[in-house]
Amino acid sequence: MxxxxxxxxxxxxxxxxxxxxxxxxxxxxxxxxxxxxxxxxxxxxxxxxxxxxxxxxxxxxxxxxxxxxxxxxxxxxxxxxxxxxxxxxxxxxxxxxxxxxxxxxxxxxxxxxxxxxxxxxxxxxxxxxxxxxxxxxxxxxxxxxxxxxxxxxxxxxxxxxxxxxxxxxxxxxxxxxxxxxxxxxxxxxxxxxxxxxxxxxxxGHLYAVTTNPAEASGLGLAIAARAGAVIADPEFVQFHPTAIMVGRDPAPLATEALRGEGATLINDRGERFMLARHPLAELAPRDIVARGVFAEIAAGHGAFLDARDALGTHFAEKFPTVYASCMAAGIDPARQPIPVAPAAHYHxxxxxxxxxxxxxxxxxxxxxxxxxxxxxxxxxxxxxxxxxxxxxxxxxxxxxxGSSIAAPARSPLASMSRNSAMPALSEANLRAMMTSHVGVIRDGDRLAEAVRSFAAIERDTGNVDLRNMATTALLVASSAWARRESRGAHYRSDCPTEKPALAHRTMTTLATAREIAASLNERAPARTAQPMIA
CATH class of the missing domain: 3.50.50.60 (FAD/NAD(P)-binding domain)
Structure with missing residues (x-):
């Protein structure tokens, strides 16, 4: 090699x-x-x-x-x-x-x-x-x-x-x-x-609960940002509403197609809680379903995907991957509701x-x-x-x-400094903070805390892997802090409505994210640099 x-x-x-x-x-x-x-x-x-x-x-x-x-x-x-x-x-x-x-x-x-x-x-x-x-x-x-x-x-x-x-x-x-x-x-x-x-x-792997493989840790976004590339809409992270909660990392996924075939979402009392949240119930947009599932779990009622009536004995034939994941955890989805929760799924x-x-x-x-x-x-x-x-x-x-690509110069390319082994605890802490502070439901105070934490890691760590994770986390958290509204997958409990004036994409850079972190450290959010609006 x-x-x-x-x-x-x-x-x-x-x-x-x-x-x-x-x-x-x-x-x-x-x-x-x-x-x-x-x-x-x-x-x-x-x-x-x-x-x-x-x-x-x-x-x-x-x-x-x-x-x-x-x-x-x-x-x-x-x-x-x-x-x-x-x-x-x-x-x-x-x-x-x-x-x-x-x-x-x-x-x-x-x-x-x-x-x-x-x-x-x-x-x-x-x-x-x-x-x-x-x-x-x-x-x-x-x-x-x-x-x-x-x-x-x-x-x-x-x-x-x-x-x-x-x-x-x-x-x-x-x-x-x-x-x-x-x-x-x-x-x-x-x-x-x-x-x-x-x-x-x-x-997805920046979050403690995700359906993504470990390799999905924001590496490409980070190295592009560190080279000066413009980053678009980093605050918008989609949480899949029906990750199967059986103690695995990453969490297995119960595909949305199950709901398309008639599976329903119920709580521990057997109630279909999405009926009261959206006219499309289980087939509402993912952000709405994810918040519905999150709220039901937060209220202590649990959330389950019930395919017993819709699929029954045909479950294994129609959805073999989900069936295998459930059976490996001791759950027969043809006979039992599947425990689910929102998980970071797509950026x-x-x-x-x-x-x-x-x-x-x-x-x-x-x-x-x-x-x-x-x-x-x-x-x-x-x-x-x-x-x-x-x-x-x-x-x-x-x-x-169709492009004419010139050959690179023959001069040696400079390497970055070498990293040491990634501290497992630091990675775990970063992932936990992304889930708790930059997750399904967000608010300004927790986002500000996350921005400060990720900026400190990005600035101080000598570990390249951890720095790249922190770079991407900082971009997501700082743009989420700057977007003071709720829109699509970005939901802030302290700004719960859409603002027509903010119906624009975010265009930002790592330099802007660092400026936001610096001004938050100075406790002067009113003077914070804002991501550029396209």
């Missing part, structure tokens, strides 16, 4: 993609036969949220549905912050990207006539979710793409190495600093490239990108959950995330293919 890495430092024609999930692999395939190097901290198929996705891909492929209707639903859920042109473009490209995935071997479910079978999920006005065996879309998509990547000679895969910093020259990205994953004392390795694509996933915010996936830094593109395209606004519509990943991965590949 080391020899291959050192060889790569002499190759300047490779596009370097960081991340082995859906966005990264799809982009690599779309770039073929251009030379591409994919860097993945975990073996392909592991550590990517895509592989855990149970819902599927939203696409208006059924008769009577339309891209315009899909975009309308996306805009409605996004609470006033969705870029309407982006949403419509995403919906219109869905069919072509589904065709690509079929070409790569993804076995999407079909009906008796051989047409793609579609299901309905929360806040969709039609059945438009393309699945694989009910709840196995993510695993099936990843398996097919990994096989396609392995047989594509232009794609070089390096597993077991993590990116810990972007390297820049004259304001442009010049490469990456890598380290061997899991080895805190390994020497860093630099890779030169004028075309870097970040596809590192989300931030609507991320590195700000344009319609081509370009960031504010020359030579850097971003796709998938690490990016923020404007498609999701303040609250993502169910099953739009995998769609966004493939649409923007294809756009990034097209943009890079």
């Amino acid at each position: 080391p020899s291959r890495l050192h060889d790569l430092t002499r190759r300047t024609d490779d596009v370097v993609i960081v991340g082995g999930g859906l966005a990264g692999l799809f982009c690599a395939l779309k770039l073929a036969p251009r030379p591409v190097t994919v860097i993945s901290a975990a073996p392909l198929g592991q550590g990517a949220s895509t592989a855990w996705a149970q819902g599927g891909i939203a696409a208006a492929v059924a008769e009577g549905d339309s891209a315009e209707a899909h975009a309308t639903d996306t805009i409605a859920v996004g609470a006033g912050l969705v870029d309407e042109a982006v949403a419509l473009g995403l919906a219109r490209e869905a069919g072509a990207r589904i065709h690509d995935l079929l070409h790569y071997g993804v076995p999407f479910d079909r009906d008796l006539e051989g047409k793609l079978a579609v299901a309905r999920e929360a806040a969709h006005s039609a059945r438009r979710i393309v699945h694989v065996r009910g709840d196995m879309a993510g695993k099936a998509i990843m398996s097919a793409l990994i096989e396609a990547v392995r047989r594509t000679p232009s794609i070089r895969v390096i597993e077991g190495y993590a990116a810990e910093a972007l390297l820049t020259e004259d304001g442009a990205v010049a490469g990456l600093q890598l380290r061997k994953a899991g080895d805190a004392f390994a020497n860093p390795v630099n890779i030169a490239s004028r075309a870097v694509v970040l596809a590192t996933g989300g931030i 609507m915010g991320g590195i700000s990108v344009d319609i081509h996936g370009r960031t504010s830094l020359k030579g850097l593109w971003a796709g998938g959950e690490v990016s923020s395209t404007g498609a999701h606004g303040a609250n993502r519509l169910a099953s739009n995330s995998l769609l966004e990943a493939v649409v923007y991965a294809a756009r990034i590949a097209e943009d890079i293919s």
Whole structure:
């Protein structure tokens, strides 16, 4: 492995993609036969949220549905912050990207006539979710793409190495600093490239309760921010309302498709508590359902997903992944309600990108959950995330293919200082504070405390891994503190209503987040710098 890495430092024609999930692999395939190097901290198929996705891909492929209707639903859920042109473009490209995935071997479910079978999920006005065996879309998509990547000679895969910093020259990205994953004392390795694509996933592991793998710790967002990239909408974190609470980290997910098939949410008295909270009850937008579940648990009544009447003995056949998770914990979902709670699930915010996936830094593109395209606004519509990943991965590949990428300078690239082993307690404390202070329900005082804490870690720690986690946590918490309203997935108990004047996306930088922290330390919030409004 080391020899291959050192060889790569002499190759300047490779596009370097960081991340082995859906966005990264799809982009690599779309770039073929251009030379591409994919860097993945975990073996392909592991550590990517895509592989855990149970819902599927939203696409208006059924008769009577339309891209315009899909975009309308996306805009409605996004609470006033969705870029309407982006949403419509995403919906219109869905069919072509589904065709690509079929070409790569993804076995999407079909009906008796051989047409793609579609299901309905929360806040969709039609059945438009393309699945694989009910709840196995993510695993099936990843398996097919990994096989396609392995047989594509232009794609070089390096597993077991993590990116810990972007390297820049004259304001442009010049490469990456890598380290061997899991080895805190390994020497860093630099890779030169004028075309870097970040596809590192989300931030769920910054929270103590999450459905995301440990690799989803905000790394890509942090290294881009530390290099000066503009970050968009970091305060908007979606909490999945039905993580299965069986003492596992990450928590297994009870897919939203269960509610689409008629499963209901009840408390320990057997009452359907969502009926009084929204006309769509269990099929309301995720932020509303998550707060409903959170409130019921906080009131001491517990929350359970009840699929006994809706699925009964067909549960194992229709939702094998959820069934296996429940049975492993001693719960038979065909006969018992499933204990659930909200868990950090998806980040609507991320590195700000344009319609081509370009960031504010020359030579850097971003796709998938690490990016923020404007498609999701303040609250993502169910099953739009995998769609966004493939649409923007294809756009990034097209943009890079049409670009003239100059070779990096031959001068050595400077490395960042080496880190020591991450203190487990510090990571645990950061995750606990994100859950308690920057979670489903927020308020100004707790957000201010979180901002000060994360800024101190980001400033003082000598550990690169912990610094990157704290960088992303600081960006999320500072923007949540600055947005003094409730909108979509961002809910503040001290500012519980939407404010029309704030119906704008957040555009911020790490420098702005640090200014917010500094002014909070001076106890002068009135003079605090605000994130830029796009």
